[in-house]
Amino acid sequence: MERRDLEVFLTLAEELHFSRTAERLRVSQARVSQTVKRLERRIGAPLFERTSRRVALTPIGQRLRDDLAPAYRQIVAGVARAVAAARGTGGLRVGFQAPAVADLVADVIDRFRADHPGEVLIREADFADPLALLRADEVDALVALFPVDEPDLTTGPVLWREPLVLAVAANHPFAKLDSVSLEDLARAPVFRAAFWLDRTPGGLPVRAARSPATFQELLTAIAADEGVCPLGAHAAEHFARPRVAFLPFRDAPALRWGLVWRTSAETARVREFAAAAR
Structure with a gap:
C-alpha cells in the first residue's frame, strides 16, 4: 500500500466526505474515489458505506483505520525528522x-x-x-x-595551514639548536600526537614514546624530558611554558x-x- 493511498484512506475516514477529502489533499474527487475502490479490491471488502446522504466506515474500515492511524503518524513524524536533519535546521x-x-x-x-x-x-x-x-x-x-x-x-x-615545530624539554640538547630536521626524530623517543612518521625520510626508525591520555599530559611529559613531539606551530603561542621549547623544522611540509x-x-x-x- 502506497503512502498516498494511506493518506487518502485516513483523511476520508476522518472527513467522511469525498469532496472535503479531495480539497484537503488537493487532488480531484475522482482520484479519491479511485483510490478507495483500489483499496477495497485489495482488501476484498468495502471500507466505506456510501449513500447519497452520508459516508460511513464499515466495521472492517474502522478496524483498518485504528490499525493504520498510529503507524501512519509515526511515519509522517519520522519523515519530518529526517527532512529537518537533512536540512540541518538545528545547531x-x-x-x-x-x-x-x-x-x-x-x-x-x-x-x-x-x-x-x-x-x-x-x-x-x-x-x-x-x-x-x-x-x-x-x-x-x-x-x-x-x-x-x-x-x-x-x-x-x-x-x-601552519608549519610543523618540535616540542622538546627546555633542557634537551635539541633546545640549543636553531632548527631541527625530520631525521632528528630518530634520535629521541617521539610522542604521537596529530603528526606521525614510522620512519624518517632517510629510512631511520622512529621510536614511539608512551601514549598520553590528554594534551596537557603530553606537555607535562615533554617538560619532564620523556620524549619529543612534532606539533603545529600554533602550539608555541597557545601552550607556551617555561620548561618546553618549540623548534622549527627545516624540512617538514606544512600541516x-x-x-x-x-x-x-x-x-x-x-x-x-x-x-x-x-
Missing part, C-alpha cells in the same frame, strides 16, 4: 582535533554564524581517538589533521587542518559550513 556541532584550532578557524565560524541561524556547538575531540566523536554522532563535522583516508568519511576543504564528516550523515548545514571555509 551545528563541530569537533576539533587540537584544542586551539577552534581559535585558528574562528573567522570561518564567524562567517557561518553570520549567514546561518542556529547555534554552533564546539567540542574538543578525544586526544587518543579524535574520530570517535564523529562515529558516535556526537559532532556533525570535525576539524582534523589531513590527510584523513577513511572509507566512511568525507573530507572537505582545508581550513588552516593542513581540514573539515571531515561522516558520509552517511552529510546534511545541508554541514555543506554550508564547508562552503563558508572555501
Whole structure:
C-alpha cells in the first residue's frame, strides 16, 4: 500500500466526505474515489458505506483505520525528522582535533554564524581517538589533521595551514639548536600526537614514546624530558611554558587542518559550513 493511498484512506475516514477529502489533499474527487475502490479490491471488502446522504466506515474500515492511524503518524513524524536533519535546521556541532584550532578557524565560524541561524556547538575531540566523536554522532563535522583516508568519511576543504615545530624539554640538547630536521626524530623517543612518521625520510626508525591520555599530559611529559613531539606551530603561542621549547623544522611540509564528516550523515548545514571555509 502506497503512502498516498494511506493518506487518502485516513483523511476520508476522518472527513467522511469525498469532496472535503479531495480539497484537503488537493487532488480531484475522482482520484479519491479511485483510490478507495483500489483499496477495497485489495482488501476484498468495502471500507466505506456510501449513500447519497452520508459516508460511513464499515466495521472492517474502522478496524483498518485504528490499525493504520498510529503507524501512519509515526511515519509522517519520522519523515519530518529526517527532512529537518537533512536540512540541518538545528545547531551545528563541530569537533576539533587540537584544542586551539577552534581559535585558528574562528573567522570561518564567524562567517557561518553570520549567514546561518542556529547555534554552533564546539567540542574538543578525544586526544587518543579524535574520530570517535564523529562515529558516535556526537559532532556533525570535525576539524582534523589531513590527510584523513577513511572509507566512511568525507573530507572537505582545508581550513588552516601552519608549519610543523618540535616540542622538546627546555633542557634537551635539541633546545640549543636553531632548527631541527625530520631525521632528528630518530634520535629521541617521539610522542604521537596529530603528526606521525614510522620512519624518517632517510629510512631511520622512529621510536614511539608512551601514549598520553590528554594534551596537557603530553606537555607535562615533554617538560619532564620523556620524549619529543612534532606539533603545529600554533602550539608555541597557545601552550607556551617555561620548561618546553618549540623548534622549527627545516624540512617538514606544512600541516593542513581540514573539515571531515561522516558520509552517511552529510546534511545541508554541514555543506554550508564547508562552503563558508572555501
